[in-house]
Amino acid sequence: MSITFQGTFFNAENLQPHPVAVEAAAGRLWFKIGETETELTLDDVRFSDRLADLPCQLYLPGNRTIETTDHAAIDRLLAAHDRGRVAAVIHWLETRARFAAAATLLLVVSVVGLGYFGLPVMARRAALAVPDAIDRQAGNAALTAFNRMLAPSQLSASQRRHVQDLLTALVTKSGFKPPLRLEFRSMGGQFPNAFALPGGILVVSDELVQLASAEELQAVLAHELGHIEQRHSLQGVLRGSAALLFVSTITGDLSTITTFSSTIPFFLLQSGFSREFEEEADARALTLLTAAKIDWVHFAAVLQKLADARPKVGQDFSYLSTHPSTADRIKKIDPNGRAATRANRESAAPAAAKATAAARTTVSRPGPSATKTSAPAIATTDNRKRRNTHFGTAPKPLRQTPPDYPFAMRAAGVNGEVTVGFVVDLNGDVQEPVVIKSSRPEFEAAALAAVAQWKFEPGQQGGNKTMTRLSVPIVFNLNDEVDANASETAKPPFQIVLPEENVPPPKTPEPH
Amino acid sequence: MSENSAPPPPSVDALPPLPETPPPAAFAAEPPLLNAPPVVTTPAAEPAAPPAPPALESFRFHGDEREYFRIWIVNTLLTLLTLGIFAAWAKVRKRRYLRGCTELLGHRFDYRADPRRILIGNLVVATLFVAYSVFGRVYPVVAVVTLLLAVVLLPWIVVRSLAFNAHNTTYRAMRFYYHQSLSLAFLTYLAQPLVFVVTLGLYYPAWVRNRTEFVIANHQLGDSFFRFNSKSGPFYSAYFFGGLILVAAGTLGGMLMGLAMSRSGSKVPGLAELLPFLALYGIGFYTARHYAFSRVFNQTWNSTKLDDHRFVASMKPNRWLGMQMVNLGAMIVSCGLLYPWAVIRSTRYALSCLQFQPALPIEKISRLGRAEGSALGETASEFIGLDFGL
Numbered sequence: 084m085s086i087t088f089q090g091t092f093f094n095a096e097n098l099q100p101h102p103v104a105v106e107a108a109a110g111r112l113w114f115k116i117g118e119t120e121t122e123l124t125l126d127d128v129r130f131s132d133r134l135a136d137l138p139c140q141l142y143l144p145g146n147r148t149i150e151t152t153d154h155a156a157i158d159r160l161l162a163a164h165d166r167g168r169v170a171a172v173i174h175w176l177e178t179r180a181r182f183a184a185a186a187t188l189l190l191v192v193s194v195v196g197l198g199y200f201g202l203p204v205m206a207r208r209a210a211l212a213v214p215d216a217i218d219r220q221a222g223n224a225a226l227t228a229f230n231r232m233l234a235p236s237q238l239s240a241s242q243r244r245h246v247q248d249l250l251t252a253l254v255t256k257s258g259f260k261p262p263l264r265l266e267f268r269s270m271g272g273q274f275p276n277a278f279a280l281p282g283g284i285l286v287v288s289d290e291l292v293q294l295a296s297a298e299e300l301q302a303v304l305a306h307e308l309g310h311i312e313q314r315h316s317l318q319g320v321l322r323g324s325a326a327l328l329f330v331s332t333i334t335g336d337l338s339t340i341t342t343f344s345s346t347i348p349f350f351l352l353q354s355g356f357s358r359e360f361e362e363e364a365d366a367r368a369l370t371l372l373t374a375a376k377i378d379w380v381h382f383a384a385v386l387q388k389l390a391d392a393r394p395k396v397g398q399d400f401s402y403l404s405t406h407p408s409t410a411d412r413i414k415k416i417d418p419n420g421r422a423a424t425r426a427n428r429e430s431a432a433p434a435a436a437k438a439t440a441a442a443r444t445t446v447s448r449p450g451p452s453a454t455k456t457s458a459p460a461i462a463t464t465d466n467r468k469r470r471n472t473h474f475g476t477a478p479k480p481l482r483q484t485p486p487d488y489p490f491a492m493r494a495a496g497v498n499g500e501v502t503v504g505f506v507v508d509l510n511g512d513v514q515e516p517v518v519i520k521s522s523r524p525e526f527e528a529a530a531l532a533a534v535a536q537w538k539f540e541p542g543q544q545g546g547n548k549t550m551t552r553l554s555v556p557i558v559f560n561l562n563d564e565v566d567a568n569a570s571e572t573a574k575p576p577f578q579i580v581l582p583e584e585n586v587p588p589p590k591t592p593e594p595h
Numbered sequence: 596m597s598e599n600s601a602p603p604p605p606s607v608d609a610l611p612p613l614p615e616t617p618p619p620a621a622f623a624a625e626p627p628l629l630n631a632p633p634v635v636t637t638p639a640a641e642p643a644a645p646p647a648p649p650a651l652e653s654f655r656f657h658g659d660e661r662e663y664f665r666i667w668i669v670n671t672l673l674t675l676l677t678l679g680i681f682a683a684w685a686k687v688r689k690r691r692y693l694r695g696c697t698e699l700l701g702h703r704f705d706y707r708a709d710p711r712r713i714l715i716g717n718l719v720v721a722t723l724f725v726a727y728s729v730f731g732r733v734y735p736v737v738a739v740v741t742l743l744l745a746v747v748l749l750p751w752i753v754v755r756s757l758a759f760n761a762h763n764t765t766y767r768a769m770r771f772y773y774h775q776s777l778s779l780a781f782l783t784y785l786a787q788p789l790v791f792v793v794t795l796g797l798y799y800p801a802w803v804r805n806r807t808e809f810v811i812a813n814h815q816l817g818d819s820f821f822r823f824n825s826k827s828g829p830f831y832s833a834y835f836f837g838g839l840i841l842v843a844a845g846t847l848g849g850m851l852m853g854l855a856m857s858r859s860g861s862k863v864p865g866l867a868e869l870l871p872f873l874a875l876y877g878i879g880f881y882t883a884r885h886y887a888f889s890r891v892f893n894q895t896w897n898s899t900k901l902d903d904h905r906f907v908a909s910m911k912p913n914r915w916l917g918m919q920m921v922n923l924g925a926m927i928v929s930c931g932l933l934y935p936w937a938v939i940r941s942t943r944y945a946l947s948c949l950q951f952q953p954a955l956p957i958e959k960i961s962r963l964g965r966a967e968g969s970a971l972g973e974t975a976s977e978f979i980g981l982d983f984g985l
Contacts, residue, residue: 091702093768097817097961100702100767131707134688135662137695140705148768150703173688176669183665186672187932193675221733228735324728328679328721 085109086160090141090151092116105141105149107160112141114149125164130157132170135177202325203318203359210317215282221317222282226266229278229286236267236289243267246292246300250285253301256375258560259308267292275392277303279310279364281317294392298377299385302368305375306382309367312498315360363522365412370500370558383417478507478539478551486533486557489525498561499523501530504554511539519554530557649954651907654946658696658939666692667935679721683713693942694764699951708763750780761814769960774813783809800830807895816901817960825898830891837887844879848872881923882916889915896949903954910948918944 085108092103092114105114112123123143131140139157141149151157161167176182236243247265254263263283270276275291285307287300295303310316369379390409492499505516516534518527534555542551670685687710694704723741731738754775761773783806791798804827811823848871855868889912896908922937 095768095962097958098767098769099958131691131705132688134692134695135659135666137692138703140707142707146768146770148705148765150768173669173673177662177666180661180665183668186668190668190672190675191930193672197675217733224733224735320729324725327728328724 086156086163088151088153088156090149090153093148093150095146095148103149105151110164125160130161130167132167133158133174134170135174197329198326202322202329206318206321206325207313209321210314213314213317218314218317219282222264222280222284225280225316226284226286229268229280233268233270233286233288236269238267238289238292242292245297246287249297249301250304253304253371253375253377254308257305257371258374259312259371260561261311263308263311275389277307279307279316281314283311285311290392291389294388295385296381298381299388301375301377302372302379302382302385303389305368305371305377306364308371309364310360312367313360313363315364319357319360361412365415366500366556369416370556370560374558374560379416383413386413386416476543478511478542478553480537480539481511482536482538484533484536486526486529486559488559488561489529492523492525492559493561496561497523497525497559499526499559500556501526501559502554502556503530503534504552505534507539507541507551507553509541509548509550511541513537513539526557526559529559533557649905649952651950651952652700654949654951655698656696656943656946657698658693658942660936660939663689663692663939664933664935668932679717680714683710683717686710686713693938697946699766700953700957702767705765705768706763707765708759746785750784751777753784754780757810757813766816769817769962772815772817772963774815776813779809779813800834801827803834803891804830807891811895811899815963818963819902819904819960822900822902823895823898824900825894829894833887833890833894836890837883840886841876841879841883844875844882848875848879851875881919885916885919886912892945892948904957905952905954907950907952908948909950910945915944 085106087104087106090103090105092101093099094101094116101116103114103116105112107113107125110125112125112128114121127144129142131137131142133139133154136152136154138150138152139154141151143149158171161171176186238246243265246267250263250265253259261283263285266284266286268286268288270288270290274288275294276288277291278286280286285304287304291303292300365382368382372379372382386409499522501521502519503516504519506514508514513535516531518531521527521530534557541548543549667689670681670688673681674685687706687708690708691706694706697704727738727741731741754773754777758773758775761771764771787798787802787805791802804825808823808825811821814821852868852872855871859868889910892910893908896906899906918940922933922941925933926937
């Protein structure tokens with residue numbers, strides 16, 4: 084069977100076109116220019132991929148070319164020799180309006196999906212896989228850069244030792260593993276702040292040390308430990324690079340336009356990233372504080388202090404800001420506004436505040452234990468009492484079985500956290516446990532299984548037993564795990580977060 | 596088949612002369628090649644008395660917005676789904692479409708780059724980029740050295756990329772050729788930018804002119820040379836008026852901001868006060884760029900010859916500006932999805948403003964044996980092409 088078609092032949096020696104009739108049969112191509120006959124095997128011919136209605140080009144040896152618009156003939160020829168399949172499929176896709184519509188949708192979805200889910204996951208894995216030595220080196224480089232911007236610390240040796248002791252206490256009690264290095268820098272009398280650099284380097288500003296109380300300092304340190312544990316700065320770099328690569332790949336042909344337009348998605352991706360990092364570090368800080376038996380209220384209090392100490396900028400930039408707004412963070416940590424209550428009271432009675440400050444060190448029990456009547460927390464108890472009077476009693480945990488550490492995660496040395504929401508029914512049993520949030524899906528099954536076995540003394544309202552909705556962050560920490568197995572009861576109970584409905588109205592008691 | 600056009604002139608690789616691209620940068624990255632040089636070699640013909648006035652031949656552009664949109668969206672999606680591997684194929688398809696839709700004297704241009712070579716270039720660049728941005732954090736020395744290296748290598752990259760593009764662009768099966776002159780490239784891309792930094796930018800238009808000459812005058816089609824013959828004056832004029840637009844927009848924006856600030860009594864401009872200024876400044880910049888581009892476009896092509904064949908460009912700055920404003924709006928509204936639409940419109944208009952005036956039948960142009968370019972240079976320059984357009 085032979086296929087014939089008309090075309091134009093160019094000899095690549097000059098620009099003269101030659102009309103030509105081509106005959107193809109038995110894997111060979113035959114044509115005649117003037118008196119010269121040419122015969123080639125098809126294997127020596129490269130066919131241009133089908134693209135819109137552009138003429139098909141047959142690239143012959145020596146740059147000679149035959150151009151033809153007889154697509155039907157070429158398609159038959161290619162099909163007969165099983166060539167150009169992929170290009171044909173792409174061409175087919177490119178010519179369907181419906182597919183273009185679907186592709187547009189799919190493109191938007193994948194860009195958003197990859198940008199917001201794919202990249203972060205890859206960056207996290209990559210960052211955690213970076214060898215420690217490299218991480219430390221990166222930390223040194225970052226610290227060197229920091230030194231150029233910040234002045235040496237003015238703190239006395241005893242002040243530094245104090246902070247170092249606080250950090251040691253926090254780390255020991257919470258079982259935080261990675262090696263740490265504490266550095267102090269002055270920020271010119273303003274900007275109380277702390278930074279987590281790669282390689283476990285914590286930089287604390289003099290101003291922060293002067294501003295915050297002991298527990299507050301520990302709360303801030305716990306937040307930074309969260310950054311360090313997840314290697315957020317490395318993750319940030321990796322994400323940034325990946326995002327830039329990603330954007331340039333997609334917009335590759337935009338050439339100069341990209342200078343402007345590619346920075347926009349890049350900026351959005353970046354700011355989304357750091358917001359997420361902050362939330363992650365906050366969450367981790369809470370679990371560390373719980374483990375170290377430090378009341379979360381200090382965290383909320385110090386966030387407020389930091390926000391107040393920041394220079395005011397008339398305008399609200401929060402929608403552009405990379406950090407979640409302080410108000411949002413505080414609300415998450417301290418939904419009952421206990422920190423604000425306490426601050427009010429302290430400002431009203433500074434002397435009394437001093438006294439409580441001393442007592443507070445011994446208090447520092449995490450929220451859940453405060454539900455137990457035995458809890459001696461000062462600021463905490465009166466709040467809880469009020470709740471009990473007006474809003475009934477929250478369920479009291481009787482048995483909190485710790486989860487089994489998933490084998491694969493243990494083997495990989497991975498820590499994690501799963502927040503489980505559930506209902507405590509009238510018998511004090513757990514109903515409908517669901518995962519609200521989890522750092523890694525691998526932990527979810529174990530967390531759900533454990534929570535399902537818990538037993539409570541049911542909550543009460545108006546003297547009657549009532550169903551109560553609770554949520555509990557369950558921390559999988561390889562260090563904690565040891566004591567968890569040692570004695571179930573001695574283990575710090577899982578933090579129980581009361582839902583909004585059960586919380587007293589925001590009305591804070593007047594401090595008078 | 597084939598046309599029977601009378602005097603066939605060689606053409607230019609009229610790659611979409613800068614689709615949506617703003618001006619000058621375009622010349623560096625994606626050369627609408629024009630050019631023409633010195634050439635003592637003009638193998639040209641006998642000094643025969645030229646016949647009547649040579650006719651003007653129009654470039655015809657067959658691109659269609661919808662068709663290109665479908666191509667663009669499908670290829671972009673495939674690029675994404677293959678994690679960027681397909682980008683090389685996508686680039687070749689898109690570029691081949693634009694060139695293949697460009698017709699001169701009855702024949703289309705063609706782009707026949709091998710995507711696998713571009714893929715290699717992509718991979719090398721991506722690896723270097725990641726290594727740089729990550730290792731640069733860990734070992735600052737690496738960052739500094741890499742950056743220095745990149746700056747020094749820039750001229751080489753530009754030259755290789757021009758050569759790769761020229762080599763893979765054909766007209767009537769004849770490849771374009773770019774003569775790689777490294778020393779000139781160093782002068783053009785490293786030494787001269789220093790001059791315009793030192794002169795606080797005053798040298799910029801002259802630099803654009805020199806860069807244009809460097810790009811154009813080193814191109815050939817077969818044995819015909821591109822030549823570029825222009826003074827700096829017209830470039831200064833284009834950028835002077837472009838600069839005026841920018842200054843006017845900036846001043847207006849500054850006044851608005853001052854007004855708003857004095858009303859609110861703040862010392863430091865807040866976002867609300869800054870936004871109008873930034874917006875006006877951005878629009879002014881965009882306007883100035885495209886205004887200058889259209890004038891540079893005309894000046895460039897009108898000063899370009901291919902041996903004795905001439906080019907005639909008559910782009911109307913207002914029309915071009917209006918079109919780019921619409922493009923900008925469309926792209927913002929569509930989050931960039933209308934980019935292919937903008938490319939086709941811009942290319943169609945730009946090509947409709949360009950004509951070719953053959954002095955002799957172009958069929959006479961014949962082959963000159965040459966070596967090939969590499970994909971690494973071409974991709975690398977697209978990658979960092981972003982920041983050296985200035």
